[in-house]
Amino acid sequence: MSTSNDNFTAWAGVQRGKPFTKMELKLKEWDADSIELNITHCGLCASDVHALDEDWFPSDFPCVFGHEIVGTVTRIGENVKHLKVGDRAGVGAQSGSCHQCEACLDGQPNLCLEDYLYTFGSRWPNGDKTYGGFADKWRGDHRFTFKVPDDMTSEIAATFFCAGITTFAPLRRANIIPGESVVGIMGIGGLGHFAVQFAKALGAKVIGISHNESKRDIALELGCDDYISVNDKESFDKYNNGLTHILCTGTSSDFAWHTYFALLKINGHFINVFSPTWDLPGMNSFTLFNKQIKVYASKIGTPKEMEDMLAFAAENKIKPWITTYKMDDVNKAIEDFRAGKARFRFVLEN
Ligand SMILES: NC(=O)c1ccc[n+]([C@@H]2O[C@H](COP(=O)([O-])OP(=O)(O)OC[C@H]3O[C@@H](n4cnc5c(N)ncnc54)[C@H](OP(=O)(O)O)[C@@H]3O)[C@@H](O)[C@H]2O)c1
Ligand SMILES: [Zn+2]
Ligand SMILES: [Zn+2]
Known part of the structure; x- marks a missing residue:
């Protein structure tokens, strides 16, 4: 049973190539593996623009893009042990997998052969849509969420989750x-x-x-x-x-x-x-x-590689070059991205 508000506000794509529209949508159904974030930052990747333009395959509009998400944990399901309420956490381009195919059993759910869930545009097993980070909240499977290192700011951390x-x-x-x-x-x-x-x-x-x-x-x-x-x-x-x-x-x-x-x-x-x-x-x-x-x-990376990367990046002071935009200016960010102005990543901020 849900105890929090199940709705969230998003800047959603509604039609191929068209500007995003602000709207209220419903989060996925809560379960023991769920985790919820108040999104503070979300990076903008070329894949968001490809998906908005339906360059690869049709998008399931309304679709909430954005898959370099960082936020504060507001709620955890009973199976969540690696994060607690108040922690900063991130999620990348993958939000779920079957957990039982050869790839998943081998620790490579990024290559899941049965039920790879993209952070946006896929469907949870019960039919709810996966929604990404151009929004105020994100709810998904804790097994694809990662703790942000303490010495990394959230705006910097966001772009690590895909790029x-x-x-x-x-x-x-x-x-x-x-x-x-x-x-x-x-x-x-x-x-x-x-x-x-x-x-x-x-x-x-x-x-x-x-x-x-x-x-x-x-x-x-x-x-x-x-x-x-x-x-x-x-x-x-x-x-x-x-x-x-x-x-x-x-x-x-x-x-x-x-x-x-x-x-x-x-x-x-x-x-x-x-x-x-x-x-x-x-x-x-x-x-x-x-x-x-x-x-x-290579396709994104495994959860283990995600943890290794965050530690390696913190240790080696890897720093993305970013420009921040307010989440409400996401359409302007897309326009500037299309114009090739990113040096080198745009990050939307709530
Ligand atoms: N494999 C995965 O798991 C995965 C994950 C995330 C993204 N991706 C894909 O990775 C690619 C890069 O994403 P990104 O966010 O880094 O994009 P980006 O910021 O737009 O950078 C791509 C770079 O590629 C070069 N380029 C691209 N199209 C070109 C063209 N038509 N003519 C000339 N140069 C071109 C440009 O570099 P120069 O000007 O320096 O040549 C451009 O800066 C995208 O295709 C994205 O969908 C794959
Ligand atoms: Zn990406
Ligand atoms: Zn699998």
């Missing part, structure tokens, strides 16, 4: 060797600016790879050791067979595999987290075999 984990997890798994690995980060945006900092903190030499010549100075300021401008052949030639890893967080639709495989050393890694609206192009098999390149992907 942070999505870049930390694959870099952490990629066997980066301090002083030896040379890691290229494609796309210096919300995810990319975290990736640069994580790769650097893991001990790699870091090369920013960007379409935007004007980001050179800012990439170096972020911690890149050097910079490849996509339209400058000379800067590519300098790193021919020179990188051990590439992490792709964004590129343009004229992307060609061979251009980036040429940058990799033998047995190099090409790791993709970018999710464009277009299909990745075909690749020539010889460009793949000749250097035995490993091409693979």
Whole structure:
């Protein structure tokens, strides 16, 4: 039985590509695994905009986007042991899983094969919708919520829950060797600016790879050791067979595999987290075999990796570059995001 108010106020998407509308909606049904937050902050990710625009698949409107959520715990179900009322907690792009498939049993619910619940646009087992963070409250499953480190402010913490984990997890798994690995980060945006900092903190030499010549100075300021401008052949030639890893967080639709495989050393890694609206192009098999390149992907991260990331970020002073907007100005934030003004993440604040 619910003892709190089951309604909440959200800035909801109501139609493809259209501005958000402020409205009252109903939280999911309360149960023993539930936890409720008063949202203080929520980051804005490119995936929110893709979902609003229905770039990948239809959205279940009204849909409350936002999946870099931080708030204060206001209520916990009887199964919740890792957080208490008054704690600061966060939730990212995943809010639920089946808990019994091979992936879930292996501690990788981010790859759940049966019932992966996105923080917005999915349905809880009873049919209630999952709602995200452009709102005043969030209610969901405690198993996808994490304590915010004490020495991290909430506005800073928010963006770790998607951009942070999505870049930390694959870099952490990629066997980066301090002083030896040379890691290229494609796309210096919300995810990319975290990736640069994580790769650097893991001990790699870091090369920013960007379409935007004007980001050179800012990439170096972020911690890149050097910079490849996509339209400058000379800067590519300098790193021919020179990188051990590439992490792709964004590129343009004229992307060609061979251009980036040429940058990799033998047995190099090409790791993709970018999710464009277009299909990745075909690749020539010889460009793949000749250097035995490993091409693979990564989806957010596991709960364990989320905890490791928060600790690593706090310890290594990883700091997102953010601009805050009032939650009521979410439509302005989306407009500015579409205009490419984010340097590098926008955070909505209640
Ligand atoms: N795998 C996952 O689990 C996961 C999780 C979260 C997000 N994502 C996906 O990751 C991607 C990045 O998200 P984000 O929030 O970091 O986005 P973002 O802030 O917009 O950054 C993406 C960067 O990619 C480059 N880029 C993107 N589209 C381009 C184009 N058409 N032409 C030229 N350059 C382009 C730009 O960098 P430069 O100007 O420096 O080239 C841009 O700054 C999105 O596709 C998102 O859906 C995946
Ligand atoms: Zn995201
Ligand atoms: Zn599962």
